[in-house]
Amino acid sequence: MRIRDIALIGILSAIITAGKLALSFIPNVEVVTLLFIAYTMVFGYKKALLIAVVFTTTEIFIYGFSTWLLGYYLIWPILIMVTELLKKRAKSEYGYAIIGAIFGYTFGFFFAVVESLFYGVAYGWVYWIRGLLFDLVHGTSNFIIILVLLKPIVDILNRLKRTYYGV
Amino acid sequence: MNKKLIAILSVLVVTVLLFVGYKTFLSPKGVEGQKAVTIQVINKNEDVDETFQYNTDHEFLLELLEEKEEELGVTFEHYDIGTMVTGMLGYVANPENQEYFHVYINGEDAMTGPGEIPLNDGDTYIFELKNY
Numbered sequence: 001m002r003i004r005d006i007a008l009i010g011i012l013s014a015i016i017t018a019g020k021l022a023l024s025f026i027p028n029v030e031v032v033t034l035l036f037i038a039y040t041m042v043f044g045y046k047k048a049l050l051i052a053v054v055f056t057t058t059e060i061f062i063y064g065f066s067t068w069l070l071g072y073y074l075i076w077p078i079l080i081m082v083t084e085l086l087k088k089r090a091k092s093e094y095g096y097a098i099i100g101a102i103f104g105y106t107f108g109f110f111f112a113v114v115e116s117l118f119y120g121v122a123y124g125w126v127y128w129i130r131g132l133l134f135d136l137v138h139g140t141s142n143f144i145i146i147l148v149l150l151k152p153i154v155d156i157l158n159r160l161k162r163t164y165y166g167v
Numbered sequence: 168m169n170k171k172l173i174a175i176l177s178v179l180v181v182t183v184l185l186f187v188g189y190k191t192f193l194s195p196k197g198v199e200g201q202k203a204v205t206i207q208v209i210n211k212n213e214d215v216d217e218t219f220q221y222n223t224d225h226e227f228l229l230e231l232l233e234e235k236e237e238e239l240g241v242t243f244e245h246y247d248i249g250t251m252v253t254g255m256l257g258y259v260a261n262p263e264n265q266e267y268f269h270v271y272i273n274g275e276d277a278m279t280g281p282g283e284i285p286l287n288d289g290d291t292y293i294f295e296l297k298n299y
Contacts, residue, residue, distance in 0.1 A: 147175065
């Protein structure tokens with residue numbers, strides 16, 4: 001890995017953290033999913049996975065360590081790998097918007113499973129049910145954000161990538 | 168109409184329907200009418216164990232706590248996901264000491280915040296200072 005790549009990973013993970021903080025006043029509306037999908041499409045899964053590790057570790061510095069952050073170390077790499085697999089098949093942003101929507105709708109369920117490993121199935125069940133409305137907002141907002149913003153962001157990132165690497 | 172706009176509107180309509188479905192079938196329901204309930208506050212740090220009896224028409228615990236805020240010395244913290252009780256009888260739980268007020272309903276752990284705990288006749292709600 002070149003120094004240029006290391007710097008890029010730092011900058012791209014900082015953009016995700018900044019994007020998340022900027023929208024943190026609206027519960028469960030975020031651009032993290034959009035950006036991880038865009039990064040995977042433009043820079044490939046290997047760099048995107050490293051960005052996910054840096055981003056999640058930064059979250060620990062900001063919020064302190066808690067069990068939900070363990071889930072972050074799994075859920076973003078899962079999204080990246082699903083995007084990587086979809087790259088060859090998806091012809092338009094609709095496929096990615098659907099992936100983002102499913103990701104948002106099942107986000108709470110995934111964390112409920114992780115939380116239930118620590119606090120028991122009853123807690124996980126309540127955690128999921130109580131968060132369903134937030135998952136609903138999450139999935140729907142992901143669908144809209146990705147459908148509207150993915151293409152312009154990927155175009156910009158592709159242009160910047162060409163300039164950055166001089167190819 | 169633009170294809171994307173149709174897709175967005177369709178998803179929004181489905182979301183609203185699911186929202187209504189959740190509110191109708193899954194969200195906790197309050198019980199109307201007069202109820203006699205007990206609130207107990209236990210704080211071993213301050214050697215406090217006090218019990219309060221109330222007759223109320225409120226449907227949820229949070230509404231009762233808000234009405235009796237002064238008498239019970241309640242401190243609230245408001246989050247996106249709901250309201251949390253951080254202090255009782257003038258004592259505010261100190262997060263630096265990992266303190267919080269654990270809520271029991273008739274001796275069982277409460278699974279939700281006070282805004283989603285329905286008041287039932289004869290129930291006892293215990294707020295106990297604990298460490299996580």
